[in-house]
Amino acid sequence: MPLETPARIVSELTSRGYNADREAVTLLARAADPDSALDAAVERAPEDALKLSSDHVESVLADLEPGRKASASTGYDNGNESGKESTSAEETKGDDDVGEAVADVSRPDESIRDPDLDARSVEITGNVTGESTGTGEYDDFVSVFQDRFKRLSKQLRSRVNARPTSVVGEMPGGGETAIVGMISDIRSTASGHWLIELEDTSGTYPCLVMKDREFADTVDELLLDEIIAVEGTLSDDNGDGDGILFVDSLYFPDVPRTYQPSTADRHVQAALISDVHVGSQEFMGDAWSRFADWLHTPEAENVEYLLIAGDMVEGVGVYPNQDEELDIVDLYEQYEQFSEYLKEVPGDLEIVMIPGNHDAVRLAEPQPGFDEELRDIMSVHDARISGNPSTVTLEGVDILMYHGVSLDEVIAELPDEKASYDEPHKAMYQLLKKRHVAPQFGGKTRLAPEEKDYLVMNSVPDVFHTGHVHKLGWGKYHNVLAVNSGCWQAQTDFQKSVNIDPDSGFAPILDLDTLDMTVRQFS
Template identity: 70%
Template sequence: MPLETPRRIVTELASRGYNAEREAVTLLARTSDPAAALERALETVPEDALKLSAAHVRSVLDSRDPAPDPSSTSDPDADAASPPPTPDPSPSVDDPSTPSTSDGTTPVEGDGGTAAPVETGGSGNRPRTPQAAAIAGDITGRSTGTGEYGDFVTVFRDRYERLSRKLTGRVNHRPTTAVSNMPGGEETALVGMINDVRSTASGHWLVELEDTNGVFPCLVLKDKPIADLVDELLLDEVIAVEGSLSGDGGVLFVDSLHFPEIPRTHRPNTADRHVQAALVSDVHVGSQEFMGEAWSRFTSWLHTEEAAPVEYLLIAGDMVEGVGVYPNQDEELSTIDIYDQYEEFSEYLKEVPGDLEIVMIPGNHDAVRLAEPQPAFDEELRGIMSAHDARITGNPSTVTIEGVNVLMYHGVSLDEVIAELPEHKASYDDPHLAMYHLLKKRHVAPQYGGHTRLAPEERDYLVIDDVPDVFHTGHVHKLGYGKYNNVLAINSGCWQEQTDFQKSVNIDPDHAFAPIVDLDTLELTIRDFN
């Protein structure tokens, strides 16, 4: 049977009763004929050996086939200092703690770890492979939008109906037509999509809410405690308000305002064994500033015993730098052709241990449509990146690994949130704070018509229907993490040094960090490979 991927190599070894070191699998996978290389290695392995070592494989390849450059899997000690300290989360957060150990400290280095135990089968020790990731919310193959007016009506109606269900149990709401017919002074509630927000001459806030029946004005007085929430509102998000009607019944004076929210009672799922996932994004292969050496230090570390519990690698978009993404980008490219960029990315991906389960979504620099939700890479690009048998899905998608639900979203709408909200509530320096607002709104891109391109579909794939356990984004090239109502939010930075374009827009990237999540506890360790 042809052995086209590292996963197939692991499976074949297991069927013959052998375990293998991660580096051994990677070396075999990178040969021109993995099947033949494996046969040669097994023909010469000592009879009493149950584990195929990297040293043995390398000796076999040296004698019959040129081996890959061993420097790509060296330097196992390449982990380093702590990331920059994360400021205190927003006061609106129910659980403001950042990921911590049992003694309350924030881990920034691993505790040494131990090798993942092997399972035993009838034919001897067998290597354990990760459970296959389950994917939900993927637009790939389901896109129906044509750009006609009816598509926009459909997607916004779907958004309203699904998000309003998360609010109707909390307020005794009525449709706008019923509220319009109520006498003045009555108490009532509305659930609606924000049509407009503007200040009055007196400094109060007028919020127009729209449901499937019409539009109704709601007034938030400037001296009300909830007035501070108005600057968090984005057009097209769905909220609920409660209050009393004016004397003529034409305006609702708002006493309370509610978001769809993550329930404060949320208790995240965890794995039933000690297993870890590495969360990275924004690799940007093809850029002159791509940090290839740092990436190789990361992949070399993945081959060490310390990294043995890491069985999953989740990449949240921008595998390559792309072409024509921003003005004069060609002047900052090391590789001009987009397909050559993916070929190079595939070579770097081969450095990752063969027994890792890899899940990838696209980003705005990748060769897919820009409008969100983004479908996964097409068959031609999948073929280029097939060496690792990675799971390739759309942006956004919810990936379930070891029972833990990870919402993966590249993060373009974070630009929108940061631009619209006050700096103390959302900023590029603290990207996780902007992520909290997406969780609060239960939508990864609530505002239409701004920085974020959105595609109208029959269903709004950007609604956060189910509460994730982990929320993983990238895009802004900044490291940030924290917990919002027990959801672990992580923006994982990038693998690209500052470009001239980034300098022009004041982006100072956090690069070469690898957040490692313990799936059994949801504790977080940040590895630094600079």
């Protein structure tokens, strides 16, 4: 069994009657062949020694790996070009009231990591991996929409006294009522008002939002297939088949304004990144290595978790003429190279990864995690692999990880002031308001029918982490921290053609005990 993870190395040493310095464990974890290195270190240990020192392991590795050169951070040269200082980052990304400004990072001087492994807690829920049952039949689509309606309407019915549309259609005119429904159509009238068709399990009903209502601009935020509630007054001719509901109030499932997030009981941090894109000619390997080196420094000693929200590799055939922009043309070799880069981060990190639209999984969401062959390739540091989306609970803090393909749709459909690529966190606010990560079916986002809708936010997350759009942005919506973490890929020719200017080489660092955040730049 591979011994890359320090915890497993410590366990193996203990089973053989030995302990080791922290630095000695790190050296063994980063060896070219950790199994052989551990065997040799134990075999050559002094007879009266119960604890292996870093000097002893260093001398063993020098014999096993001729030409090996020590580095300042770990005593092991990983061959990275990490001596360059980073450039300063603009302090204009995200909301000013969240966390700290973007910080510069330079070459680390030494390694000092002593994580409390017993204090860690990682739980993953909402994972479709191994649970996918959809076959694409009509009944599958009915099931997923019925499940969506059932769960989101339950959240809304606690706020309005809703009636089924079939009952509303038979009520006398002039009365007041409420409807919870899925939006099946939105259109403007000749007078500039808005007509919204709401559908529930008993039928559909037309609802009219007058243009002079104070909430009329909210209609700009609506997407087909999302669930909302309305209250209003029935037209006088209701009951004869031509009635309509004049809307007085409109509600989203939303995050309660009184929501208070959970926090960890100790000072511990998580790095939230996405869109690494190994295999692209524009992958920023030097920036990644600076990030990995920084994780070995005293400044990063409290970073114990690394969450990667999709697109580990560039993939093959994702967009037209992509092969012209590939540095590695074989998909499996891309994942093998990604695994090599992952080895650069400290072996004691808890790593959680979900796939994205460039990864070798199905494009339709929810996306199951990687197959066994790819999991074996990416088994470095015992990384946990889950589906897209998934909720990862770190020491009591719920982090909803979603790659973010639906952000393209939200940004395309909504006005710029409510959703844009320059401020991706605002598009994330819309998903939080709708309590669904991909509400609109049949648009830019491919959705797979399942027995239940894995894309519903059944509970409110403490942190919402996405990627995909290659833009850095963060802010708080009703006390929920929304973070889009940028990417590790410089601008490609394809991105130039669609006017995407990426934010590359950034790593948001989240304090799990306060939910404050610092964004560090490594490019």
